[in-house]
Amino acid sequence: MNPQSPSPAVTIADIRKAADRIAPHAIRTPLLESPRLNDWLGFRLLVKCENLQHTGSFKLRGATNAVMSLPDSVTDVVAYSSGNHAQAVARAASRRGMNATIVMPEDAPALKIEGTKAYGAEVVTYDRYNESREEIGGAIAAERNAELIRPFEDVRVIAGQGTIGLEIASQCAELGATPDHVISCCGGGGLIAGTSLAVTSQIPGAKVWAAEPEGFDDTIRSLESGEILSVDPANRSICDAVVTPSPGEITFSINRNTLSGGFAVSDDLVLKVMATAFKHLKIVVEPGGAVAMAAALDGRLPAGTNCAVAVASGGNVDPEMFARALAAGPLF
Amino acid sequence: MNPQSPSPAVTIADIRKAADRIAPHAIRTPLLESPRLNDWLGFRLLVKCENLQHTGSFKLRGATNAVMSLPDSVTDVVAYSSGNHAQAVARAASRRGMNATIVMPEDAPALKIEGTKAYGAEVVTYDRYNESREEIGGAIAAERNAELIRPFEDVRVIAGQGTIGLEIASQCAELGATPDHVISCCGGGGLIAGTSLAVTSQIPGAKVWAAEPEGFDDTIRSLESGEILSVDPANRSICDAVVTPSPGEITFSINRNTLSGGFAVSDDLVLKVMATAFKHLKIVVEPGGAVAMAAALDGRLPAGTNCAVAVASGGNVDPEMFARALAAGPLF
Secondary structure, three states: OOOOOOOOOOOHHHHHHHHHHHOOOOOOOOEEOOHHHHHHHOOEEEEEEHHHOHHHEOHHHHHHHHHHHOOOOOOEEEEEOOOHHHHHHHHHHHHHOOEEEEEEEOOOOHHHHHHHHHOOOEEEEEOOOOOOHHHHHHHHHHHHOOEEOOOOOOHHHHHHHHHHHHHHHHHHHHHOOOOOEEEEEOOOOHHHHHHHHHHHHHOOOOEEEEEEEOOOOHHHHHHHHOOOOOOOOOOOOOOHHHOOOOOOHHHHHHHHHHEEEEEEEOHHHHHHHHHHHHHHOOEOOOOHHHHHHHHHHOOOOOOOOOEEEEEEOEOOOOHHHHHHHHHHOOOO | OOOOOOOOOOOHHHHHHHHHHHOOOOOOOOEEOOHHHHHHHOOEEEEEEHHHOHHHEOHHHHHHHHHHHOOOOOOEEEEEOOOHHHHHHHHHHHHOOOEEEEEEEOOOOHHHHHHHHHOOOEEEEEOOOOOOHHHHHHHHHHHHOOEEOOOOOOHHHHHHHHHHHHHHHHHHHHHOOOOOEEEEEOOOOHHHHHHHHHHHHHOOOOEEEEEEEOOOOHHHHHHHHOOOOOOOOOOOOOOHHHOOOOOOHHHHHHHHHHEEEEEEEOHHHHHHHHHHHHHHOOEOOOOHHHHHHHHHHOOOOOOOOOEEEEEEOEOOOOHHHHHHHHHHOOOO
């Protein structure tokens, strides 16, 4: 640990507790690989399939850990989310018999809005580019005396996402694989903060890297400069799950110590990687969920890599966007 | 066991041996479910994801068991296949350093022909409607002194496919689930013969059902009549993996004792089920691989079902066909 962070906000013990807490509600997602993909790459690539998690993304883990940690006196929860945390909080609240209100951008994928409602939540939409979801969510929480479950600036959420790192370590051991590198996508940084804490604790020597869409490389630039930087608000990407404007304070305090750096990938590459995952792994990955695989498949890892893990973080993609990926075609 | 079959061609001991033999080469595929799908159905549906198997289908199991059983003196293997057994034999032969020649219909999905070549096999194409693949394969086997690995009329292949049934039983036990019914697609009947032997042996009370495309319901009609019947050669279906003209003699001798019946499903339903699996399970299923899920989702199982397992047998589908499924849209 870097002396700048003598007392990390989240510990491996917190992640282990989260693993026990979410076990009845989440699945141990498979770690898949393709022999042809490995041959083409020249190293072994293991894909942690969080797209196959209940609700279609890793977000179920953090949301469930947070909701299941609440005292019985809490009856209402509120969240803001582009869609995956939304469905996850809705599902977790429903499992606990709580009411959920979710603030979502009006241009979120239709599938994500439909899913959030299907899990029993009330959905409030807002204008992603001109309104503040934090203000709207905070106002609703105050009005309804509800607990706000933030998407990444919450130690319970980070610990929940960290359970992915524990599973990566145990599944690699079962496969006899020792990954040199683990790549995860990075929006606000909750997934990679938890995952990197667990991976660096459990797999000695493994380096963890952030993958971000081009134009949303706030964590990569923040890591390089040593301070929290934001993206140009005019930037756009199809990777709706990971287009956060800047790293969180809690997540960055972890990631600055655990990450080795990052890679920014283009939307065009992401579409081709979605088609590659369709062809060679038979899985449905959404744009934001494909950025870590994209970095691996685009040769961004250091020379000499023998084995890497990429987190496929979600699969909630509308059919129109998936058809775009199929039309873009696979890398091979 | 029915007295008509006092000595089954394949035993549970053969299947257990196959499981040990293929363990280094195949994966234990996940048994997935979707909470939303379960709510919609009114019962718990567990999907055995053989589309996520190496080579993209269950066929790897039987082909690997057969190839790994051969004596070292064998240097060449031959197979005929619409594409999934083709890739499986090519992969298994390559793992053992043997040469493989595969006879495939000229109208097989491009993805399957490409995959078979990529695994190192020589591909010989033929006209599916006017030539006999058995004759062509037999002639090549004689000429090259090669071992012919039939797609289903081979006890080693049936035992290999049966390992799916062992995994279903152990994974259901891990989930605390006791399936009332298991549904598998049925072409020549090798998959369901092996699977039904294992399931009826390991899960007392579970019934096993065949799912076939409309117009290719040869096993269903053969079960009803008690003798092997064929389909009208003029029939067509998009379910290329399971459009065999009649049950095999070995497979039918097993299936007539282990199966409870079957369900025929339309191509239109299959496309919608592929879109449903895309939306709710985030997996890529090919048309033939979706027929078992189609029977379950179309309400064909007996009233009072609490839990069922459907085998998603493969995911090798060309992007054009998958785009057709996305356009057809999900069932909900």
